[in-house]
Amino acid sequence: MILTTLVPIHIKNLLERLGIAIFVTEPKSFSQLLNLIRQFGKLFNRETEAYMLISDMQEEAGKVTYAVKTKSLAPVKTFIEIYYNPYYAAGRNTLPGDLVTIAGGEVIPKTGKDYPRLSEESILALNPEAIILGHNIDLNTFLETHVNVAGVYAIRNNKIFTPDPDEFLRPGPRVVNSLREIARFLHPEAF
Numbered sequence: 001m002i003l004t005t006l007v008p009i010h011i012k013n014l015l016e017r018l019g020i021a022i023f024v025t026e027p028k029s030f031s032q033l034l035n036l037i038r039q040f041g042k043l044f045n046r047e048t049e050a051y052m053l054i055s056d057m058q059e060e061a062g063k064v065t066y067a068v069k070t071k072s073l074a075p076v077k078t079f080i081e082i083y084y085n086p087y088y089a090a091g092r093n094t095l096p097g098d099l100v101t102i103a104g105g106e107v108i109p110k111t112g113k114d115y116p117r118l119s120e121e122s123i124l125a126l127n128p129e130a131i132i133l134g135h136n137i138d139l140n141t142f143l144e145t146h147v148n149v150a151g152v153y154a155i156r157n158n159k160i161f162t163p164d165p166d167e168f169l170r171p172g173p174r175v176v177n178s179l180r181e182i183a184r185f186l187h188p189e190a191f
Contacts, residue, residue: 004171027171028114029098030061030179036171053173060176061102064183067190068104076186078105079128079154083135084145087118095171096134103183104190105130120148128154130186133162134169161185 041050080090168178
């Protein structure tokens with residue numbers, strides 16, 4: 001069984017007690033995800049399929065990068081909200097952070113932590129230009145729960161986007177779908 005590090009420890013321990021072999025991973029970048037797919041290809045004797053999948057994913061990421069770079073677009077200061085009570089963000093050194101960076105975002109806050117906890121005051125001080133949500137929430141609920149930070153640029157200008165969390169947060173081939181959608185959200189003029 002393949003798990004991420006987000007799986008609660010008691011679930012991991014239960015699987016081990018049941019004698020189920022587990023593989024725990026958490027790629028922190030797009031390139032680490034590609035390497036993981038390569039490893040799985042070798043592990044499951046599917047190297048050709050893994051190579052083709054990696055090639056397709058690299059091609060899609062290349063199209064996104066090319067579109068953003070050829071327009072010489074400035075990175076958009078982006079806050080990736082993973083949870084809101086309390087506020088947790090995805091940092092630059094996470095898979096979601098790397099995807100947003102590839103898509104033309106500047107991930108904030110710039111801390112050494114993967115998933116820092118933030119106060120409302122720090123979000124106001126950061127004043128993100130865009131907010132990417134790593135959880136499902138409708139716009140009305142979002143606005144109600146973020147009333148104390150409603151003055152930030154992203155909320156004032158309705159620059160809020162929720163990619164499919166299954167594609168955005170789960171390390172797999174579908175992350176390129178979120179990558180493309182996030183790039184279009186951050187830089188619509190490039191597409």
